[in-house]
Amino acid sequence: MRAEHYVGLMSGTSLDGIDAVTVSFEGDRLRVTGHAEHPFTPELRRELLDLNQSGGQDELERAAAAGVALARCYADASLAAVAAAGLQPADITAIGCHGQTVRHRPERGYTLQLGNGAWLAELTGILVVTDFRSRDLAAGGQGAPLVPAFHEAVFATPDAPRALLNLGGISNLTLLRPGQPARGYDCGPGNVLMDGWAERHLGQPFDRDGAWARTGRVDQALLETLLAHPHFHRPPPKSTGRDEFHLQWLERHEPVRQLPPQDVQATLLALTARAAADCIAAEADGASLEIFCCGGGARNGALMSALQDLLPDLPVASTDVLGLPVQWVEAAAFAWLARELLQGRHASRPHVTGARHSVPLGAIYPA
Ligand SMILES: Nc1ncnc2c1ncn2[C@@H]1O[C@H](COP(=O)(O)OP(=O)(O)O)[C@@H](O)[C@H]1O
Ligand SMILES: [Mg+2]
DSSP: OOOEEEEEEEOOTTOSOEEEEEEEEETTEEEEEEEEEEOOOHHHHHHHHHHTSTTOTTHHHHHHHHHHHHHHHHHHHHHHHHHHTTOOGGGEEEEEEOOEEEEEEGGGTEEEEEOOHHHHHHHHOSOEEEOOSHHHHHTTSOOOOOHHHHHHHHHOOSSSOEEEEEESSEEEEEEEOTTSOOEEEEEEESSHHHHHHHHHHHSSSSOGGGHHHHTSOOOHHHHHHHTTSGGGGSOSSOOOOTTTSSHHHHHTSTHHHHSOHHHHHHHHHHHHHHHHHHHHHHHHTTSOOEEEEESGGGGOHHHHHHHHHHOTTSOEEEGGGGTSOGGGHHHHHHHHHHHHHHTTOOOOOHHHHOOSSOOOOOEEEOO
16 A cells, blocks of 8 residues: 655644654554754744734734744654655645643633645645634634544544543643543643743753753642632533643742742642543543653653642553653644544534534645
């Protein structure tokens, strides 16, 4: 059987840059054959962070310009991933590009991912599928998370229930039970608050391996107050983003200003762990469940230990052991989602997002 090649691009809420993968499909079996990472320049990152907050000056103008700047980065990352696979652009059926989320307001019917499909198609000569979320919102859904369908396609087994926990800027959980459709929702903050706090106090984009958090003490009172956020108490379907979890929200809590900053970092790590572990424990309900983490947070040893401590009876591992390294999972998902659209399938999962019915996901920019 001849392999089909796709590129998947993910740049998530962490704003750490772009993960690009070339994925080869033989039938429904997929393999990552090339990858490239493309960090954002500090200027573009700052601009994207600013655009995440409403009320800035000249937002329309700046969002359009950032979309073009992003498309140039997406094109570079795509071409690098294609070259790394030993392929040519002409070999690629499509690029699946998530875009950069700057707003996520399902209650108002919209979500906004910046990028520019026309530019990306023009710069690469490859068909582009992008804007994967809007159609689900139009059908009454949250438009997120979209990855449970992909997790089901690649990680489900007929015998053992599994949970996939993506620790990106926001964390999201997928539940795969034999014989049942995949479920999933956003647990809460992943790295987004820890990153913001580390940037402010260490001048570093993130707290590598949670080393700084390990020097602090978890403040239980602050942790419990943070856990009072309504997101943690909403029933699924639910999704969230930087709109809800940001440093201004954190600083509204009095103890944050009095505690040593490393204690706040330790507490934020505990918040990420608790948000996910509480969801997993409720879902497992005493039964067995294998947990596989992905996303950059799975590289944070302190966070992985905190999760395992909170879930002593459930084995916590990373997707590395399933043959898909943690940093490629989400990017590979968008290659898969692009293929689902082009092959005429509905990749949306109404019971995950709450939509009225299933829909095709994505908008096509021909080569
Ligand atoms: N070695 C590491 N130690 C701690 N955190 C890490 C490490 N590597 C990556 N991360 C975290 O992962 C984030 C990127 O994860 P990613 O899955 O790309 O998220 P997103 O999809 O939101 O972009 C970084 O911002 C950082 O917080
Ligand atoms: Mg990222």
